[in-house]
Amino acid sequence: MSHFSRFSFVAFGIFAGLAAARAQLPATTVGIFEGHQDIGTPFHAGSADYNSANGTYKITGGGSNIWFANDSFHYAWKKVSGDASLDADIAFAGSGGDPHRKACLMVRQSLDADSAYADVAFHGNGLTSLQFRENKGDATHEIQANVSGPRRVRIEKRGNYVTLSVADTGVELHPSGACDRITFQEPFYIGLGVCSHNNSVSEQADFSNVDLREGPVPASPPMSTLETIAIASTDRRVVYCTSNHIEAPNWSHDGSNFFFNSRGHIYRLSAAGGEPQLVDTGSARQCNNDHGLSPDGTLLAISDSTQGGKSLIYILPAVGGTPARITPIGPSYWHGWSPDGKTLAFCGQRNGEFDIYTAPAAGGPETRLTTAIGKDDGPEYSPDGQFIYFNSERTGQMQIWRMHPDGSQQEQITSDEYNNWFPHPSPNGRWIVFLSYGKDVKDHPGGKDVLLRIMPSGGGPIRVLAKLFGGQGTINVPSWSPDSRNIAFVSYSPP
16 A cells, blocks of 8 residues: 555545544534434534524535435534424525535434435526435435425425425415325434535525425425436336326326326426327217227227217327227226237226227227236236236135136236236236235225335236336336336325
């Protein structure tokens, strides 16, 4: 070892020791907060100051990041229990810092560097996201809001959910759609944090009009949020958030648009966000959440109950047009299209039993594929056409099954403590994503704590992609991105 490298090693050890000791210094009250201190080991000591004349907090922090499994930043905090919310206007002092520097409103289980936490992270480049580490030492994940650089932000902890609200100038705070289910043990910490994202420098942010409220947090108005989630990282992005009830996004085969239903109609929305556009479905004005595109993307199958009050399946051009009726009997709910585009798979109720059926896409007699006692639902073809995946409660609990397209060799592929619904094979054939309810939840209602889960298509370990408030309308229909990297789904605001 050279003299230089030995010196660097010793200097680093001294720095780490000083930083660790600094983090243990007694707390100092600042404004409404009981204490402030460095979390982790920033190279430069942080600080927190309160200007009582204008009610502004100046937080200065260094640190490499608030991410991965350990954090490094400066934090002004108050210990609380129960529900709480924290609002503030945020502005960085100066320009030109690291685009990923962060000014945060944070709920944190402890002052350890690897603590569970959730925060509203306002980045130097305007990115605003809800970040969270569910358990001590876990990796951090995020839900990116679809707004950049909002004037004001809020973090709310209500029950087991944490949400992000935003506001621009002249607009009231409103839900961004970013919401995660995470459990904090009481008491926990809530406060303000700054991380420079460059451990060799410090950054300062001003938090003004700070409003910390403890106690019951009023429920937000009902909101629906169309999100995407990357299956590799499980990070999420809000595409569209609305007070209208929306359901069941399909991802167009070119990746440019989503299709979803709302208030009996079908809408098209750019994958980049914006405002949805009504799709002309002619006389079909009671569309439900069972719809999807043909393999070539030119046709749209819908399920609609305008005629006679029972859901029937129709096909129309994806750009809109006159619907052609396919199923003569109802209720029938579309779920899958064969890879060659010639056959539809659907769930139909006949003589009080829900079973899986197929029918020619051009119209013709239906073929019953399942006959077991108990509900069978959610049929969808594998991309190679070798299987139809579906969910069945024939064993007493809803689980994922598959069979050949003629109904032969029906086999169960999940068997666990959940009720599992709506299996969706990925376009590359490698994965199955599905919706999971608790074992005590019958059928597939909305307004429940649910999981999005994923497993290899040939069987294997199941992992959780997301915990959310949803159920009916979340992921009823095919919603993979064409490259098999992302899933689209709808979450709903918790009560």
